[in-house]
Amino acid sequence: MTALTLDVRGVTKRFGDGDTAVLAVRGVSLAVESGEVVLIMGPSGSGKTTLLSMMGALLRPTGGAIHLDGTEISALSEGRLPDIRLRQFGFIFQDFNLLSALSVLENVAIVAELGGLRRRAARDKATALLTELGLGARLDFLPEKLSGGEKQRVAIARALINDPALILADEPTANLDSKIGREIMRLLRGIAKEQGRSVVIVSHDQRIRDIADRVLWLEDGAFRDIVTMATDPVCGMAVERELAVSAERDGIAYHFCSRGCRAEFLGTMPDAAGEAAGKP
Amino acid sequence: MSATFLLARRNLARNRVRLLVSVGGVALALSLTLALDAVYAGVANQLTTYVDRAGADVWVAQAGVRNLHMVASWLPESVTEEVRAVAGVADATPILYSTDTIAARAERAVAYVIGLPAEAPMGGPWDVVEGSSRVGPGEIIVDRGFARKARVSIGDTVTVLGGEARIVGLSQGTASLVNSVAFVSFDDFQAMRGGTPVVSFVLVKVAEAASPEAVAAAIERGVPDVTAQTRVDFSTQERRLVMDMSADVISIMNAVGFVVGLAVVALTVYVQTLARRREYGVLKALGARNRVLYRVVLVQAVLSVAVGFLVALAFTGLLAFAVSRAGLDLELSIGAASLAKVGLFAAVIAGLAAVLPIRQVSGVDPAIVFRRGAAA
Numbered sequence: 209m210t211a212l213t214l215d216v217r218g219v220t221k222r223f224g225d226g227d228t229a230v231l232a233v234r235g236v237s238l239a240v241e242s243g244e245v246v247l248i249m250g251p252s253g254s255g256k257t258t259l260l261s262m263m264g265a266l267l268r269p270t271g272g273a274i275h276l277d278g279t280e281i282s283a284l285s286e287g288r289l290p291d292i293r294l295r296q297f298g299f300i301f302q303d304f305n306l307l308s309a310l311s312v313l314e315n316v317a318i319v320a321e322l323g324g325l326r327r328r329a330a331r332d333k334a335t336a337l338l339t340e341l342g343l344g345a346r347l348d349f350l351p352e353k354l355s356g357g358e359k360q361r362v363a364i365a366r367a368l369i370n371d372p373a374l375i376l377a378d379e380p381t382a383n384l385d386s387k388i389g390r391e392i393m394r395l396l397r398g399i400a401k402e403q404g405r406s407v408v409i410v411s412h413d414q415r416i417r418d419i420a421d422r423v424l425w426l427e428d429g430a431f432r433d434i435v436t437m438a439t440d441p442v443c444g445m446a447v448e449r450e451l452a453v454s455a456e457r458d459g460i461a462y463h464f465c466s467r468g469c470r471a472e473f474l475g476t477m478p479d480a481a482g483e484a485a486g487k488p
Numbered sequence: 489m490s491a492t493f494l495l496a497r498r499n500l501a502r503n504r505v506r507l508l509v510s511v512g513g514v515a516l517a518l519s520l521t522l523a524l525d526a527v528y529a530g531v532a533n534q535l536t537t538y539v540d541r542a543g544a545d546v547w548v549a550q551a552g553v554r555n556l557h558m559v560a561s562w563l564p565e566s567v568t569e570e571v572r573a574v575a576g577v578a579d580a581t582p583i584l585y586s587t588d589t590i591a592a593r594a595e596r597a598v599a600y601v602i603g604l605p606a607e608a609p610m611g612g613p614w615d616v617v618e619g620s621s622r623v624g625p626g627e628i629i630v631d632r633g634f635a636r637k638a639r640v641s642i643g644d645t646v647t648v649l650g651g652e653a654r655i656v657g658l659s660q661g662t663a664s665l666v667n668s669v670a671f672v673s674f675d676d677f678q679a680m681r682g683g684t685p686v687v688s689f690v691l692v693k694v695a696e697a698a699s700p701e702a703v704a705a706a707i708e709r710g711v712p713d714v715t716a717q718t719r720v721d722f723s724t725q726e727r728r729l730v731m732d733m734s735a736d737v738i739s740i741m742n743a744v745g746f747v748v749g750l751a752v753v754a755l756t757v758y759v760q761t762l763a764r765r766r767e768y769g770v771l772k773a774l775g776a777r778n779r780v781l782y783r784v785v786l787v788q789a790v791l792s793v794a795v796g797f798l799v800a801l802a803f804t805g806l807l808a809f810a811v812s813r814a815g816l817d818l819e820l821s822i823g824a825a826s827l828a829k830v831g832l833f834a835a836v837i838a839g840l841a842a843v844l845p846i847r848q849v850s851g852v853d854p855a856i857v858f859r860r861g862a863a864a
Contacts, residue, residue: 257858266773266855293854294775305770305857309498321491322776366774378858 214240214263214374214406219272219282221258221429232258234429235272242373245400245407247420247437255429256410257378263408264297264376265289276374294323298367298405300396302379304359306351306366312338313347316365323370330369337365341395357388364395375399377409381416393419418446438463442473492780496787499764506756507792513752514796514837515803518830521745522804525826527665528738530808530819532730534664536723538600541661543610544581544691545700547722551713555725556585556600563714565685570711576698577707582687583611584677590630590670592646595638598667599630601648603677603688611691613671618642619657623673628653631668632660648672649680665818692716746833749796753841757789761845768849769856781849786842793838797831 221233233255240246250256261267262274265281274282281292293299306315313334320330338347341361351359360380367375377396381389397419400407409416417423417437425432436449445465452463453470464470500507535557539547548571550561568582584603589596604612604623613621613629619642623629628648635641635658645652653672662669678684694703700718707716717725731738761768768781801822808820 261855261858264773266857290772290775290777292775293773299773299857301857305766307495307767307770309502310495314494314498318491318495319774322771322774322780327490370775 213242213275213277214238214408215275216259216263217273217275219259219262219269219274221255221262221267222270232429233262233269236426236429236431237272238424238431240374240406240408242406243400243404244422245397245409245420247416247423248408248410248426249412249417249423250426252412254426256426258429259426260376260378260408260410264299265292294319295370296372296374298370298372298375300360300363300367300375300377300380302382304351304356304363304383306359306362308351311348311350312343312354312362315351315362316369319366320369334365334369337369338362341365355388356384357391360384360388360392361395364392364399368399373405375405375407377407377411379411379413380409381411381413386415389413389415417448420446423448440465440469442469492783493787496784496791499760499784500788500791503760503763506760510753510756510792511796511799513756514749514793514834515799517745517749517752518797518800518834519803520748521742521833522800522822522826522830523807523820524738524741525829526804526808526820526822527818528731528734529821529823529826531665531734532727533821534819535666535730536726537661537664538602538669539719539723539726541614542612542691542719543614543693544719545694546692546704546707546716546718548580548690548692548707548711548714548716549688551715553715554717555722555729557726557729558587561585561688562686563688563690565687567711567714568687568690571690571692571707571714574703574707574710576695576703577692578695578698579609579693581605581608581610581691582674583608583689583691584674584681584686585688586649586677586681587667588649590628590634590646590648590668592634592638592640592644595634597634597637599634599648599670600667601677602669602671603674604671605674608674610693613657613659613662613669615659615661616657617660619655621657623656623671625673625676626652626654627656627673627676629657629659629671630655631663631670632658633663634668634670649677651676651680742829742833746837749793749833749837750840753789753792753796753837754844756792757785757841757845758848760788761785761848765848765852766856769852769854772852772854773857778850781852782842782846785845785849786838789838789842789845790835793834793841797834800830801827 216236216238218235218237219233220235223230223232236259248256262269269282273280276296310318313331316334316338317330320333321327335347338344341364343358343361346354346358381392384392393416396407399405420437422436437446438449440447441462443465447463447465449463453467454461454463455470455474462473539556550563553559553561568580571577571580586601588599588601590599602611617632628646630646640646640655642655644655646655648670694700704716704718708714771781804822808822811818811820
């Protein structure tokens, strides 16, 4: 995997022409750094999925440009896009989108084979990845025999098999119960923080804010208020920078979920610490 | 096994009913073509049996006559001696030949009637199962199948060439779906035809060192107004005539089989592709190129047709075996040419059946993956 930066510059997407034209995305700009988890939220019909499709080179923007590590992928010919999708992006879907006729192992290995690995090597790599994700005992199962959480873990393994720099996830927790949803969120955060991949998530799920480095609000095809997330250095919880309890040490600002965490970090009692902006 | 083949195979196996319909339809359509070819090839085999088994290396006929079925060949009797005089000829036997009806009791059957000289070294029945293999005045050898159907046996009388003849022998392997071969004495045949001193064919045995082709050519050079052909050429002409006569029927049935097979495979592969449209979109989104997806569709069509072809082959083989055991005057012969033709049909069916689904796959938008729907 190479560290890539996705740079979305003034991207617009219009569907239809004339009076019936709909502007789904209006001049959106966004840069995603490696190892970063970006959460895009917004009401239904706000253009989240359209934006994600364009970021994943599945849909061509009407205006603006999308650069991946300096290459303008939005200007590439159709013939060059499959390689980009195959090697640079990993997709995770709300509906899992596993191939129903293939086993768990085959669902993952087939993507590695498409990426150029020989069958044996692809199966070995897929087996290792699935085992790591706790699916070692489900390799020969068909998707229909799996629970929602297991299906999503297979989809995550499939997204990771070709070692992409960017993971694009569309409502990855929507069809899962809260426990499994948290497990998937933990996995996605691990993918970003431990493996250094960028993760862009489109979701309505407020719980995902906990793992996001940045939360963007998309409404009527444009970003409104941008909330920057930070990680509490004591408990590891994601917190909104603007609203969090904070402290400064050696010229660096730290943000905390509570005064207790801040006090623990500073080694002082809660009342002794100087409060910065935000909630008390 | 490549990813393409694996996916195609699994897609097919996933819906067994659809697979059964697809394979069954192809098998039925190809069986129709294979079985019909086999029937006609069998009939051609049977019709050339006399030519193949008469024992002659070269057949000499009236000029321009190149086969036996539905022709008349008349040569002066003196031709036999002229042929004997040609270098390389070891022996020459004149025969008289006509297509006629043999009747006994209420049974009537078309037969090649052969007039044989006494002690003829060739041209006679090759497998007599009952009675004599020689025919004298007023005698006839008929096929055992005809005798069974007419409920006659050795010593009974049949009507042939406008007269009567007594059965002295029963032969086998001398009947086909359309006729049988009966043997009468040369003199009787000649007398029944008004005593004209003619022969129909002269059967030639070539000398050991001579080649039939060279002797046939020498006969044509040395004997005026005759056509001389080797047994192989004569038999080929006969077979070609049979196939030419049945060409229209075969063509029509081939076309029917082709259209039925194509329709069934095209429909099932199309439905199969339609049902997996979203999955093709997923593969595109994951980075599969269109050509990979085209291969999946094509392999599905080819696998359906290949399995159908094998089933059709097995079915026709079993049918041929059953017919051979049923005692019918019918032979099913599955030849290499027929297999090649039906194999080519199958390949074309698979290719054409994949065209529409491939067009459908090419139009699948990879962004379909983000639309909500029932997916695994």
